[in-house]
Amino acid sequence: MAVVHGVRALLSLHRSALFQRSFRLIPVQLTSTCLPTRLCSATTKSKKANLEQKKANKSILDNLHLMGVDVEMACQRQPGVFRKNFTNEQGLAQFLQSKGATSEEIASIISRFPRAITRSTEHLEERWELWRKILNNDSEIVSVLERSPEAFFRSSDNKNFENIITFLTSLGFTTKDLERLLLRSPRIFSCSLALIRQKVKFLNDICVELGGTNPEQFTKTVLSRNAFIFSDSIKRIRMNIDFLRTYLKLGNSEMLSFIQGSATRILVLSTEYMQKNLNSVEQMMVSLGCQKADIQKLIHTYPVVLYIRPETLSSKLECLLKVGITLEQILETPKVLDYSTQTILGRLELLQEVGYNFRVNGISVLDNSQKRFLAKIKKIKV
DNA sequence: CGCACCGGGTTCTGCCATCTGC
DNA sequence: GCAGATGGCAGAACCCGGTGCG
Numbered sequence: 001m002a003v004v005h006g007v008r009a010l011l012s013l014h015r016s017a018l019f020q021r022s023f024r025l026i027p028v029q030l031t032s033t034c035l036p037t038r039l040c041s042a043t044t045k046s047k048k049a050n051l052e053q054k055k056a057n058k059s060i061l062d063n064l065h066l067m068g069v070d071v072e073m074a075c076q077r078q079p080g081v082f083r084k085n086f087t088n089e090q091g092l093a094q095f096l097q098s099k100g101a102t103s104e105e106i107a108s109i110i111s112r113f114p115r116a117i118t119r120s121t122e123h124l125e126e127r128w129e130l131w132r133k134i135l136n137n138d139s140e141i142v143s144v145l146e147r148s149p150e151a152f153f154r155s156s157d158n159k160n161f162e163n164i165i166t167f168l169t170s171l172g173f174t175t176k177d178l179e180r181l182l183l184r185s186p187r188i189f190s191c192s193l194a195l196i197r198q199k200v201k202f203l204n205d206i207c208v209e210l211g212g213t214n215p216e217q218f219t220k221t222v223l224s225r226n227a228f229i230f231s232d233s234i235k236r237i238r239m240n241i242d243f244l245r246t247y248l249k250l251g252n253s254e255m256l257s258f259i260q261g262s263a264t265r266i267l268v269l270s271t272e273y274m275q276k277n278l279n280s281v282e283q284m285m286v287s288l289g290c291q292k293a294d295i296q297k298l299i300h301t302y303p304v305v306l307y308i309r310p311e312t313l314s315s316k317l318e319c320l321l322k323v324g325i326t327l328e329q330i331l332e333t334p335k336v337l338d339y340s341t342q343t344i345l346g347r348l349e350l351l352q353e354v355g356y357n358f359r360v361n362g363i364s365v366l367d368n369s370q371k372r373f374l375a376k377i378k379k380i381k382v
Numbered sequence: 383c384g385c386a387c388c389g390g391g392t393t394c395t396g397c398c399a400t401c402t403g404c
Numbered sequence: 405g406c407a408g409a410t411g412g413c414a415g416a417a418c419c420c421g422g423t424g425c426g
Contacts, residue, residue: 225390236413365385
């Protein structure tokens with residue numbers, strides 16, 4: 001059993017690394033194509049940081065240097081912190097160390113969010129206690145801090161944090177729900193309670209507007225399926241809902257179940273990106289001989305298709321079509337597009353090796369976990 | 383038992399803009 | 405006018421397994 005857990009942990013680590021890579025590398029790749037501007041702005045930023053360092057309180061800078069903080073980065077981010085007469089970097093470091101953070105982690109936290117050193121030890125203790133009411137141990141909090149120092153330090157309003165917890169609990173969020181929220185999307189606990197209330201009301205209103213009778217349940221379903229809706233603007237969610245409603249021409253009750261079902265995930269996309277992707281899906285499908293109604297059906301049954309980058313989508317389609325799978329089959333089972341191009345390619349290869357006939361047997365064999373898929377291949381071979 | 387259908391798990395920070403209070 | 409507080413945005417998939425039915 002322990003072995004299974006170990007393997008799972010490894011797999012999930014691997015997955016997470018892949019995920020990080022696929023999401024995070026892109027900006028780097030993009031920036032490398034516009035190097036001159038980046039270099040230029042980097043130099044300006046560096047100059048600005050130098051200037052800020054000159055104006056700064058030298059004893060703070062010296063302290064931070066000793067602690068291994070990237071002072072240039074810190075000065076550039078929040079210069080005001082360094083002009084203060086009193087800061088609490090030593091207290092902060094001691095505090096975090098007592099909670100199990102390493103000195104490298106502490107330096108990185110301060111480099112990325114310098115305002116952390118303006119928090120008093122009493123404040124830190126109080127905030128930590130509040131977080132501990134939701135999370136099981138100190139190391140979980142340290143891991144969130146390491147990931148996103150801003151989430152913990154940006155707000156000095158501990159009462160607001162408490163109020164949010166009370167409010168969400170009153171909506172029926174369990175401790176387990178709150179734990180997941182704080183671990184996955186810690187930033188939302190630094191929003192003002194007023195904004196959180198506004199977002200909840202907004203979702204309730206959407207439900208009522210679409211003729212729903214249980215807005216509280218609707219809101220909770222939507223939020224638990226995609227906590228990031230909390231961190232997106234009402235404007236964006238509204239625009240996405242309107243956009244999808246106009247495009248799909250769904251009735252009220254259909255739209256209601258669409259939003260709290262398969263579409264929840266894509267509500268947080270930037271509207272521009274969603275529209276751009278829809279255009280490109282349309283173009284691709286039309287060029288393959290699709291009617292508008294087919295495309296609408298595809299978006300309705302598999303809205304996640306709007307998440308996929310055009311180049312990725314096109315390469316997935318290409319490798320499916322190349323082995324004789326028809327577009328009709330893909331539209332019938334769009335979930336095959338869920339898997340990475342690499343996974344799809346690998347599976348197609350294995351299936352061709354065993355002489356799998358897609359026309360006769362269909363393509364849903366592709367929509368399976370790896371374990372089930374390999375079992376299937378093994379069976380076919382026998 | 384095999385298959386199709388379906389839903390759910392994971393992932394999400396770093397930076398800029400604007401408001402607020404002193 | 406300044407620093408702190410808060411809001412908002414860009415970024416851009418992949419995978420697994422439960423369950424009900426024939």
